Amino acid sequence: MNTKFLIVTIFAVVVALTGCNETTETPRQETGIVMDYAGSKHCSFIIELDNGEQIQPFHYPDEFTFTQGQRVLIRYVKLPNIIPTCDQGVACDILHVEEIDCGAPLTDLYSHNSDSLANDPVYLQEAFIDGNCLNLKLSFSGGCREHTVDLARIHSLEENSDDTVELEIRHNANDDPCEAFLTKTLSFDLTSLKNDGITRFYLMANLGDETYKKLFELK
Structure with a gap:
C-alpha cells in the first residue's frame, strides 16, 4: 500500500474518532x-x-x-x-x-378561595426542613401536560391557638391522561410562618386512597 495514502487514511480515522468525542x-x-x-x-x-x-x-x-x-x-x-x-x-x-433562596412562597387559602387550587393525588417520597426551606420530593402520573404544585396555608376560624397551622400540598395535574411516573423536587419558603410566630405545622397531602398528615417543628 502506498505509504502516503496510509498516513492520510490513519489521520482521517483519528480526526473522525476525535470528532465523535466532542459534545455539541x-x-x-x-x-x-x-x-x-x-x-x-x-x-x-x-x-x-x-x-x-x-x-x-x-x-x-x-x-x-x-x-x-x-x-x-x-x-x-x-x-x-x-x-x-x-x-x-x-x-x-x-x-x-x-x-438561591427557598423558592416558592406559601399560598394563603381561606374559606372563600379554598377551592381555587386543585388537589390531585401525589406520592410524597420525602419532606424535610433545611433552614427556612421545606423541601419536597413528589411523584405523580402524567407526561402529556404541565403540572403545577403549590403549598397552601389553610386559614380557618378553628386554627389552633398553640402556634400550629396546617400546610397542604396542592397538585394540579390539568387532567393529564398519560401515566408515566414523574418525579419533582420542590422547595417552599417558610419565612412567613416564622415571622408570624408559628413554631409547628401539620403537612398534609392527598395520596389518593388516604391523606398524609405529619407534624413538623420549626426551629
Missing part, C-alpha cells in the same frame, strides 16, 4: 436542590432539578461548596460521552453555580 450540547440553566448520596453506589452530590432530572457535577467552580439541601441556580452542559460509576443522573460540567 448547548448550555442549559435550571434550578434544583443538592442531595448528598455519599455512600450509595459510588455516588456523591447529585443535583435534583426542578424539571425532574438528576445531574452529577463532574466539573464545577473550585470556590463553590455543595451541601445537602442547598437550593441552587446552575448553568451546565451534559457530558454524554462520560459514563459515571454512580447511577443517579448524567455527568455534567457546571459552568456557573450559585445558592
Whole structure:
C-alpha cells in the first residue's frame, strides 16, 4: 500500500474518532436542590432539578461548596460521552453555580378561595426542613401536560391557638391522561410562618386512597 495514502487514511480515522468525542450540547440553566448520596453506589452530590432530572457535577467552580439541601441556580452542559460509576443522573460540567433562596412562597387559602387550587393525588417520597426551606420530593402520573404544585396555608376560624397551622400540598395535574411516573423536587419558603410566630405545622397531602398528615417543628 502506498505509504502516503496510509498516513492520510490513519489521520482521517483519528480526526473522525476525535470528532465523535466532542459534545455539541448547548448550555442549559435550571434550578434544583443538592442531595448528598455519599455512600450509595459510588455516588456523591447529585443535583435534583426542578424539571425532574438528576445531574452529577463532574466539573464545577473550585470556590463553590455543595451541601445537602442547598437550593441552587446552575448553568451546565451534559457530558454524554462520560459514563459515571454512580447511577443517579448524567455527568455534567457546571459552568456557573450559585445558592438561591427557598423558592416558592406559601399560598394563603381561606374559606372563600379554598377551592381555587386543585388537589390531585401525589406520592410524597420525602419532606424535610433545611433552614427556612421545606423541601419536597413528589411523584405523580402524567407526561402529556404541565403540572403545577403549590403549598397552601389553610386559614380557618378553628386554627389552633398553640402556634400550629396546617400546610397542604396542592397538585394540579390539568387532567393529564398519560401515566408515566414523574418525579419533582420542590422547595417552599417558610419565612412567613416564622415571622408570624408559628413554631409547628401539620403537612398534609392527598395520596389518593388516604391523606398524609405529619407534624413538623420549626426551629
